[in-house]
Structures are given as structure tokens and as C-alpha cells.
Amino acid sequence: MSSQSGGYYLPEPSRWPIVGSIGIFLMAFGAVLTMNSVSGGWYVLLAGAAVIIYMMFGWFGTVIGESESGKYNKQVDVSFRWGMSWFIFSEVMFFACFFGALFYMRILSVPWLDDAETGTLLWNGFTAGWPVSGPGITEQFTPMGAWGLPAINTALLLSSGVTITVAHHALKSNNRAVLNWFMFFTIALGAAFLYLQAVEYSHAYHELNLTLESGAYGATFYMLTGFHGFHVTVGTLMLIVIWVRCLKGHFKPEHHFGFEGVAWYWHFVDVVWLGLFIFVYWL
Amino acid sequence: MEAVHDHDHHQPAGLMRYVTTTNHKDIGSMYLWFSFVMFLMGGVMALVIRAELFQPGLQVVQPEFFNQMTTLHGLIMVFGAIMPAFVGFANWQIPMMIGAPDMAFPRMNNWSFWLLPPAGILLAGSLLAPGGAGGVGWTLYAPLTVQQGMGMDMMIFSIHILGMSSIMGSINIVTTILNLRAPGMTMMKMPLFVWTWLITAYLLIAAMPVLAGAVTMTLTDRHFGTHFFNAAGGGDPVMYQHIFWFFGHPEVYIIAIPAFGVISEVIPTFSRKPLFGYASMVYATASIAILSFLVWAHHMYTVGMPVEAQLYYMFATMLIAVPTGVKVFNWIATMWKGSMSFETPMLFAQGFLFLFTIGGFTGLVLALTPVDIQLHDGYYVVAHFHYVMVAGALFAAFAGVYYWLPKWIGRMYDERLGKIHFWLSIIFFNVTFFVQHFLGLAGMPRRIPDYALQFADWNMVSSIGAFGFGFSQIFFLYILLKAIKSGEKAPEKPWDGATTLEWTHLPTPAPYHSFETPPNLKD
Amino acid sequence: MKVSSFLRVLAVFGLALSPGLGLAEWNLNFKPTNTILGHDIEMLHNWIMWIILGISIVVFGAMFYSILKHRKALGHKASHFHENTTVEIIWTIVPVVILIGMAIPATKVLLAARDTSAPDITIKATGYQWKWGYDYLDEGVKFYSSLSTPRDQINGLAEKGETYLLEVDRPVVVPVGKKVRILTTANDVIHSWFVPGLSVKQDAIPGFIRDTWFKAEETGTFRGQCTELCGKEHGFMPIVVEVVTEEEYKTWVAAQLAESGAPSFDANKTYTVAELVSAGEQVYNTNCVACHQPGGVGMPPTFPAIKGGKIATGPIGDHIDIILNGSKKNPMMAAWGSQLTDMDIAAVITYQRSGINDLGEAIQPGDVATARGI
Numbered sequence A: 001m002s003s004q005s006g007g008y009y010l011p012e013p014s015r016w017p018i019v020g021s022i023g024i025f026l027m028a029f030g031a032v033l034t035m036n037s038v039s040g041g042w043y044v045l046l047a048g049a050a051v052i053i054y055m056m057f058g059w060f061g062t063v064i065g066e067s068e069s070g071k072y073n074k075q076v077d078v079s080f081r082w083g084m085s086w087f088i089f090s091e092v093m094f095f096a097c098f099f100g101a102l103f104y105m106r107i108l109s110v111p112w113l114d115d116a117e118t119g120t121l122l123w124n125g126f127t128a129g130w131p132v133s134g135p136g137i138t139e140q141f142t143p144m145g146a147w148g149l150p151a152i153n154t155a156l157l158l159s160s161g162v163t164i165t166v167a168h169h170a171l172k173s174n175n176r177a178v179l180n181w182f183m184f185f186t187i188a189l190g191a192a193f194l195y196l197q198a199v200e201y202s203h204a205y206h207e208l209n210l211t212l213e214s215g216a217y218g219a220t221f222y223m224l225t226g227f228h229g230f231h232v233t234v235g236t237l238m239l240i241v242i243w244v245r246c247l248k249g250h251f252k253p254e255h256h257f258g259f260e261g262v263a264w265y266w267h268f269v270d271v272v273w274l275g276l277f278i279f280v281y282w283l
Numbered sequence B: 001m002e003a004v005h006d007h008d009h010h011q012p013a014g015l016m017r018y019v020t021t022t023n024h025k026d027i028g029s030m031y032l033w034f035s036f037v038m039f040l041m042g043g044v045m046a047l048v049i050r051a052e053l054f055q056p057g058l059q060v061v062q063p064e065f066f067n068q069m070t071t072l073h074g075l076i077m078v079f080g081a082i083m084p085a086f087v088g089f090a091n092w093q094i095p096m097m098i099g100a101p102d103m104a105f106p107r108m109n110n111w112s113f114w115l116l117p118p119a120g121i122l123l124a125g126s127l128l129a130p131g132g133a134g135g136v137g138w139t140l141y142a143p144l145t146v147q148q149g150m151g152m153d154m155m156i157f158s159i160h161i162l163g164m165s166s167i168m169g170s171i172n173i174v175t176t177i178l179n180l181r182a183p184g185m186t187m188m189k190m191p192l193f194v195w196t197w198l199i200t201a202y203l204l205i206a207a208m209p210v211l212a213g214a215v216t217m218t219l220t221d222r223h224f225g226t227h228f229f230n231a232a233g234g235g236d237p238v239m240y241q242h243i244f245w246f247f248g249h250p251e252v253y254i255i256a257i258p259a260f261g262v263i264s265e266v267i268p269t270f271s272r273k274p275l276f277g278y279a280s281m282v283y284a285t286a287s288i289a290i291l292s293f294l295v296w297a298h299h300m301y302t303v304g305m306p307v308e309a310q311l312y313y314m315f316a317t318m319l320i321a322v323p324t325g326v327k328v329f330n331w332i333a334t335m336w337k338g339s340m341s342f343e344t345p346m347l348f349a350q351g352f353l354f355l356f357t358i359g360g361f362t363g364l365v366l367a368l369t370p371v372d373i374q375l376h377d378g379y380y381v382v383a384h385f386h387y388v389m390v391a392g393a394l395f396a397a398f399a400g401v402y403y404w405l406p407k408w409i410g411r412m413y414d415e416r417l418g419k420i421h422f423w424l425s426i427i428f429f430n431v432t433f434f435v436q437h438f439l440g441l442a443g444m445p446r447r448i449p450d451y452a453l454q455f456a457d458w459n460m461v462s463s464i465g466a467f468g469f470g471f472s473q474i475f476f477l478y479i480l481l482k483a484i485k486s487g488e489k490a491p492e493k494p495w496d497g498a499t500t501l502e503w504t505h506l507p508t509p510a511p512y513h514s515f516e517t518p519p520n521l522k523d
Numbered sequence C: 001m002k003v004s005s006f007l008r009v010l011a012v013f014g015l016a017l018s019p020g021l022g023l024a025e026w027n028l029n030f031k032p033t034n035t036i037l038g039h040d041i042e043m044l045h046n047w048i049m050w051i052i053l054g055i056s057i058v059v060f061g062a063m064f065y066s067i068l069k070h071r072k073a074l075g076h077k078a079s080h081f082h083e084n085t086t087v088e089i090i091w092t093i094v095p096v097v098i099l100i101g102m103a104i105p106a107t108k109v110l111l112a113a114r115d116t117s118a119p120d121i122t123i124k125a126t127g128y129q130w131k132w133g134y135d136y137l138d139e140g141v142k143f144y145s146s147l148s149t150p151r152d153q154i155n156g157l158a159e160k161g162e163t164y165l166l167e168v169d170r171p172v173v174v175p176v177g178k179k180v181r182i183l184t185t186a187n188d189v190i191h192s193w194f195v196p197g198l199s200v201k202q203d204a205i206p207g208f209i210r211d212t213w214f215k216a217e218e219t220g221t222f223r224g225q226c227t228e229l230c231g232k233e234h235g236f237m238p239i240v241v242e243v244v245t246e247e248e249y250k251t252w253v254a255a256q257l258a259e260s261g262a263p264s265f266d267a268n269k270t271y272t273v274a275e276l277v278s279a280g281e282q283v284y285n286t287n288c289v290a291c292h293q294p295g296g297v298g299m300p301p302t303f304p305a306i307k308g309g310k311i312a313t314g315p316i317g318d319h320i321d322i323i324l325n326g327s328k329k330n331p332m333m334a335a336w337g338s339q340l341t342d343m344d345i346a347a348v349i350t351y352q353r354s355g356i357n358d359l360g361e362a363i364q365p366g367d368v369a370t371a372r373g374i
């Protein structure tokens, strides 16, 4: 690589990181207070969130400004690609952890509870199976079926993967109208997904009696789909930012890492959903 | 494309310089000082532990406070002292060693550091929460964690923030190494320290999110009614241990591997001979990293796994001795027929080599399931891991500080005092921890504030050693401050055997921006 | 038991550094063990130590030779070799071979250690914060076993006895030469059942049963401790196993059964406040004092005071409820209903209300039985 001699962009000192740290601290501390029912905890939590949002506007604004003014050369672009890839890898490991918990319970701990002395001496009367809440929980629930809302949601997310790819191709061939429209479709699909997930949760809580407290099934169901939903929310917000930038005429056919990074993230969220659909809802 | 600016004009002065800095050297220094402060804090906690254990009976603290000290000591030393110390080295050294202007993402680099103080405040501040910090051990085993008070939540969030910091720091390091090398600095020409950090960063990115998941489940079990670690709901307390150690075992190599990197720079320099078996060092380190994800349940031999699983974990764990052995042999082969001199960095490197290997041997003893069943959760284990983490990682960090200090500040430390620091450290270290092997063999459990009379004598010895060791580290602080304030001016190249870029291509002390234009190393 | 030679060498090093303290017990190796399995483990450990000694001599020999001979100060000139594939292959293969030599005996011992089939006696050991409950599954003997060392010894107010911290009110009794299978489980958090002299350690996991076994070769008393951090009194929940002859064991079982057959209290009797307070004080000191402290002063905010406590001076129904069923807010306050008899609960409540506090009420076993019925 010869373009690199001396051309690596080094940013000025910046106050955004410390703002972010203060925000994170307030959020964490506020969450601690709230969870322990200390009055006023909420406000600390919200203040932290507000600081974080302020930081994001400021920091991302700076980055977008730098990008648009052409400060990022090819090498910086490659750095962003590495950075985003490793970040997504860390996210994969985070989800792997919760999938691990799901498999562990389904395959190991639930059957053990109905096995040998553990079954006879401690949990007499419990029959292992899946979905199950566990031997010490008397409340009954109905598991979430795969072929209702979840199947629709699968279709939504998969199509959003298609629309964002179309948008990407449009960006590369400099077809801005298609780009803008397909970004809009992608966002709409993401938002529809989130709406249906909210409907699904409400259904589960009110009609199926399926809650976070429904033992092994409830915990893994809500934690996996919940963290996934959180990622879809973040992804949708990022898509909106990118869309607004598209409308403003940002990004060039040969230079648009901001767009691609978000697209990678969106595909990642999509793949995680497939895992969820198969292992949480279907099998 | 515009060239690198000279930023010094817009640099805020005073404290704000450090708060807003995007410079890898400033950030590296902050990491190192932070880690030293945490080391003293964790050390004071260790001294509380050792003071209570000086004699049988409860004298100094109450049992629940003792447990909090053990927990915070472990967490602070691991996450607050050792890990940030090596990230500090990475920040200072990697750009200089690969011919880069700075880290790949300088602003994010600053954030990685500035997440540490909030995390540290939450961690140490948990002592002030009603009921104090969690007294659960640094491994935070469920369901004991579910019983704790508000301090436990502070610790959980602290770990989340530490994890964010580590992941961002690692992404930065990986990207810098993969993308910012000077022309001609091929992967297989990189100094070994850089290689070890590449591998460590990979371990961190893979392992930290899993820890985050584990403590998140703990949090929801505590407050939101989930049953991940509760059999009544189909969960399993042992599942927590599996998840924790899936992170935890790689974590111990996250601590060890950068230490290997420092040693691999120091030994060749002071042997005046190139590192023996460079390629096999790289492969050995990579094998250790891969194996480290496959052996986690050797910390869980007594939980009652199926015997087949125990056998698998025993064999896999033993295998790690092979690549680690390769490293030890390579270091010795580097020294062999060299022309060695023993300045302080080299002394600490030798101390590392000797004591880390002993720690590795005791690790091997623990790897054997039937023996470990006797020793598990006892002082033999405590002795094992202090050998690899204190005489291993910490000594390597000392070696690194003495080795690179002239490059960083342009002044020399006092060689005579440095040697005294080494001898005090190594003697008191062994007084403290060698005897703990005997306590473990005799059956003394860990994490107890009081013990039966048969353990009294060795405990007294160990406590005396601990205070001596602690004193020696205050002496280290004095050596550092003296060097910074009034050390002799360092020559351009104080170590005649050094061959890496920061010594051969940069002046001493190193300029604020390491390489404004990358050196061409193609020839 | 013999001290392994390697450790003896190292011990010299250790002793050289230690100041001349009164020599009591400078233990250097495993505690003497009383089982064949323990003996095998010890042999395995010694074998490993010999191997490690061998490797150490070679590795550290080379290291120190080079440190002594190849110094700049002696004018040694550096050679420049930095690779040798043959050597590198050798020092990869040789350790593998050595490791196999360690793995084979270790596997054998492990398989034996985990073979819990065909026991003569099966005892379930349940960990509680902070005591052990034992349940002889075939004989029907059941009891709790807690630390019997007086608090004054721990706090340095009285001289420490010889078995300080390793003594209990009711030891486990087993016959010599029989295969005893221990099933472990726990009531609250993880504990671990460890008796070094019998070479057993097995974690006790709440909600799961795990097992281990031993077969004592000689009679005697064996002492151990809980080895999994289980909260503040983790250091104070010892295990004592008494190995006795077959006949003694039979007599012991019979005596236990006779005792438990005749309840020491009468469910329908009305006890006086004084009787209940004095019985309750005992229950309190074995079960509650760790958290609620002597005199019921507690350790706010973690452990509430009983003296003047809201519940302990409030409506009696709530008081019985929290002890029978535990606290809904804080799992530290466990449900005691299954561990204590009606008499114990009645007594401890009376002690809390009329001994620590001065309400002057007496709660009768019958009241507790009624509360349980609901």
C-alpha cells in the first residue's frame, strides 16, 4: 500500500469520549439505584441516557463531517472495515452465550432434573421435556408457536435483507432514487418487525401467561428475543441515520463505508433471527 | 490527502490535555498509572486478607468484609491492574514497533481508557453501598450472587463497562496491527510483542462478551425473575460456571500472553542474540489461544460432571503444556550462547522464567483430575495462580517498565535501586506464596477468614512475606518517581542489544507522534 | 506418611526463609489419608512430582548454566543461531510423551474415584447456610450438624481448643471398611463436602444430586470443611466423620432411631414462657446467631435487628410466616419450616419476642402446627 505515507487521518483531541463515559456512568449508577428501588434512580438513569444521546449526536456528527470533507483515505476506510468486522464478531459471541444457555438447559439441565436421584429425591413428579418452566414452578404457560407472528417476522426481516441489498446496489450504480426508496422500505420493514414483536410480547404476557419468570423457557425466550429486538431497534435507528444522510446526498458510489457498516450490522441481526426462529420458536 | 497535522498547537493544556487526548502515548501513560493505582488498592486489600490470616481467630475484620476483600482483590488485580497495564504497553509500543503514526481509532482509544475510571469507581464504590460489596469471590458464582445487596449490582455494571472498554481497546489494537504497519513490516517480521497482542486482542473480543452475558443473566436472576441458575426453573447453578469459565480460562491467557510478549523482547535484547524460533513462538502462542477455549471445565472438576467430560478436560488441559513448553525452551535457547548482561529488566525476565515455569508445573498438577479434586478451592490453587499472575504477569510488567522507561521519558532509572527492587520482590514473593502450596496440600480451603490451628505456622510466614512484598512495591513507586524527576538523561540507545523499531528508528525520548511518515522497511 | 522427596528439597528452601517460629505442624504434603483411593492419589501425585523434578533439573539446569557461563561480564561472545528445526521438533514431541505418561495413571485413578456403584451405605448430605444436614437413606437416620466451637474462641475471648473450627455437635458416623456413598445437594447456595483424610470432595449444588464415595480402612475421626464459598460463615461449617466398627455403628443407628421415634416435645402441651425462651435460645444460637447476632442486634442494613424489629415485635402471624416460609424480599432469610420442628420454631419465636424483646408472649408448638396447616 503506497497511499499511506503520512496520510493517515489523526483526529484532534476530542471531548466526546469523556462525555460518553460520564453518560455511561450515570446510566449504570441510575440502573443500580432503580433496580434497588432507590427513589430518584430513574432520573439518574434518564440523565445518563440523555448524555449518551448528546454524545452520539456530537461524535457521529463529527465523524460524518470528517468523512464528507474527504479526510478519510483508503487506509482509514480499511480500518473501519476491520473495526466493524471485529465488533460484529464480539456481538456474535454475546449471542452465542445466550444460545449456549438455551442449549445447556434444553439438552442438559432440564433432563438431569428428571434423572436418577436428582429426579427421585428432589423433584419427584417432574417430567422433563421442552418447552418447560421447571420443576419448582407451578404456574402454567403456553409456549409461543412458530408459525404465527414469528413466521411473519421472519419474512419481514428476510425481505429487509433483500431491500437493503437492492439499496446498496443502487448506491453503487449511483441510482439515488432507488437508493432512497429502498432504504425507506428497509426501515419500514424493521419498524414493522418491532411492532409485531411488541404485539407478540403482549400476547405472550396476557394470553399465554408466558413471562420472564416462566423458568427455563421463559428466560431464554425473552432474553434471546429481547436482546435481538434491542439490536433491531439499534439497527433501525442506524438505518434512519443513514437514510437521512442518503437524502442529504451523502455517500459516493466508491466511498460509502457508513452505509456498508450499517448493512453488515443489519445482515448480522438477520442471521441471528434465523437462529432464533429455528431454535427458539420452531424446534 | 493532507498530511498528519502538528497537533501541539491546538492541544488543551493541563488536565484537559489528558481528558481529551487522542495520542497513543498519553493514553498509554494514563493506562499505566491507572493500573498502578489499582495495583496498590488491590494490594492493600491483599494485606487486609493477609493480616486477618496472620493468626487463627478473627482479629482484624468480620467474615463478610473479609469475603468482600477477597472478591475485590481478585477483580481489581485482574481487571484493574494487570489487564490495563498491558493495554498501556500496547498503546505505547505497538505504533512505535510497527512504524505507525498512532492507533487506528485514536478517539475510541481515549474512550477505552476513560471508561475505566467509572468502572473502577463502581467497583471500589460498591464497598460503600448498603451491605457492602458482593462477598462472592471474583468468579461471582451463582446463586450466592443472587443473595447479595446493591453492591453486587454495582459490580455487575462495572464489569459491563470494563468489558466495553476491553472490547473497544482490542478492536483498536487488532485494526492497528492489521492495517497500520509500515511498508515492509510483514506479519512475520513483527516484533513478538506485537504478535502476542494481536492474539490477546482476539481472545478479548471473543471472551469478554461471554462474561457480559454471564453477569447479565445474574442480573436478571436477581431482579427480573429469570431462572437461569435456579433448578426450580429448569436452570442450573453449574451453568453459570460453564459460562464464566468459558470466559475465565481464556482470561488467564489474556493476562499471560502479553507478558510472554514482553519477555520475548527483553530476553533477546539482553542476550544480544536474536529470538530463537520466532515462527514457532508465533504458532505456539496461537495454539495456546485456540486451546484456551477448549479446556474451561478444569476449574470445575468437583461439580460432578460425567467422568467422560472430566477425562476430556484433563487431556485437553495437559496439552497446553506443550506450546507453553515450546515458549520456555525457546527463551532458554535464546539465552544459550548469548552474551548476557543482567540489568533490572533482564533480572525480572529471569525471575519470570523461573517462577512462571514453576507456576505452570503446579498448573499441570491441578490439571490431573484426581489430584485436583483434593486441591480444588484450596490454597494450592491460590499458590498456583499467584505464581503465574504475580511472578508471571506482574514481573513481566515490571520488566517492561524498566526496559522501555528510558524510551518513554528520556531518563534512566537508578540501576542499583532497580536491582534491589528485584531481589526484594523475588524473595518476599516466595516467602508469601511458596508456603501456600503446603497449606493447600494439608487441606486449607481458600476464601476463609479463619482456620484450624494446624495451618497457623505457614499462614504466619505467608503474611510476613506479603507485607514485605507490599513494601517492595512502594519502593518501586519511589524508583519510578525518582527516575521521572531526576533520573539521568538516557542515551539514545541504552540497550545495545535492542533491535526493534522504537530503538532503531526513533530518538529517545520518543517524539509525541511516533512516525509522521512511516519508515520504509522493504529492504 | 512419607513426604515426597521433591517437596522435602523445597521445604528446606521454605524453612530457610521462615523465621524460627514455634514449630507446631509444618505440613509439607497431603494430609495422611485413610482410604486406598487416597493412597492411589498420593502415589499419583508423587509420581508427577518426580517427573516435574526431572524436567526441572533439565530446564532450570540449562537456564542456570547459561546464566552462569554465557555472560557478557565473562567476555562471552554471542553466537547468532536462531533456528533449529530438529531441536524444535524434539522439544515438542518429548513433552507429549511425558504427558501421556502422566495421563495414563491419572485416568486409572479417576475412573476408580468416580465409580460410585454398589455402595453399602448411602448418605445424603445437604448443605445449608451454614451447617450440614445428613439423611441416611436406608437407615432412616436424619440430623443436622453444625459448628460447635464457641464464638468466644473465634473472637479470641477464650483459648482455642485442639480441634478449633473442626468440631461439630453431631458427627456423621459410618462403619469401617464399608463403601459409603455420599449424595450431595444444597438448600440455598453451592457448598462443597470435603474431608481430606478420606480424600473426598464433592460440590453440593442446590437442586441437583451429585455423588462421591469413600471406604475408610481404619477407625478414627476425620475432619474437613466446606470448600465452596457460601457466604459469610463459609469458614465455619465443618464436617466431622467418625469411622467406627460395624457393631458400634449398629448401636449408634439404633440409638438414633430410638431418639427420633420419641419426640422430645409434646405437641399439645402448653409450655411456659421461661421454658420456651431457654429452649429457643439454643435454637437461636445454632441457627440464627450468624446473621442476627447475639442479643438480636443484627447487622443493619444487611441483617435486620430482632431487637425492636418490625416483625419480631409485630403481629405474630407475620413472625411465624417469615420463619416458616422465608422472606419474599431477601433470599438470605431462608425458609426454616423444613429444618426446624414445631417445637424449635415455637421456642425460637418465643425467644425472639419474649427473650430478646419483652413482649412476654409464649408461642406454642401447636400454633406453629396450625400455621403450617394453612
Ligand code: HEA
Binding pocket: B139, B252, B253, B255, B256, B298, B299, B317, B318, B320, B321, B322, B324, B325, B326, B328, B356, B357, B358, B359, B360, B361, B362, B363, B364, B366, B367, B368, B372, B375, B376, B377, B381, B384, B385, B388, B389, B392, B393, C055, C059, C094, C095, C096, C098, C099
Ligand atoms: C496467568 C494466568 C495463568 C496461567 C498462564 C495458567 C496456566 C495453567 N493453569 Fe491455571 N489458573 C489461573 C491462572 C493461570 N493459569 C487462575 C487465576 C486460576 C484460579 C482461578 C480461580 O479459581 O480463582 C487457575 C486455576 C487452574 C486450575 C483449576 C484449579 C482449581 O480450581 O481446582 C487448573 C486445573 O487444571 C489450572 C491449570 C493450568 C495449566 C495446566 C496451565 C498451563 O498453561 C501451564 C503450562 C506451563 C508449563 C507446564 C510450564 C512450562 C512447560 C515446560 C517447561 C514444558 C515441559 C513440561 C511438561 C511436559 C510437564 N489452573
Ligand code: HEA
Binding pocket: B039, B040, B041, B042, B043, B044, B046, B047, B049, B050, B070, B071, B073, B074, B075, B077, B078, B082, B136, B137, B138, B139, B382, B386, B389, B390, B393, B394, B432, B446, B447, B448, B466, B469, B470, B471, B473, B474
Ligand atoms: C494478577 C493478579 C493478582 C495479584 C497481583 C495479586 C497479588 C497478591 N495477592 Fe492475590 N489474588 C488474585 C490475583 C492477584 N493477587 C486473585 C484472582 C485471587 C482470587 C480471589 C478470589 O478468591 O475470588 C487472589 C486471592 C488472594 C488470596 C486468597 C484469598 C482468599 O482465598 O481468601 C491471597 C491470600 O494470601 C492473596 C494474596 C495476595 C498478595 C499478598 C498479593 C501481593 O502480591 C500484593 C502486593 C501489593 C501490595 C501489598 C501493594 C503495596 C501497597 C502498600 C504496602 C500500601 C500502599 C499504601 C498506599 C495506598 C499509599 N490473593
Ligand code: CUA
Binding pocket: C127, C128, C130, C190, C191, C192, C226, C227, C228, C229, C230, C231, C233, C234, C235, C237
Ligand atoms: Cu458452605 Cu462454604
Ligand SMILES: [Cu+2]
Binding pocket: B248, B249, B252, B296, B298, B299
Ligand atoms: Cu484455567
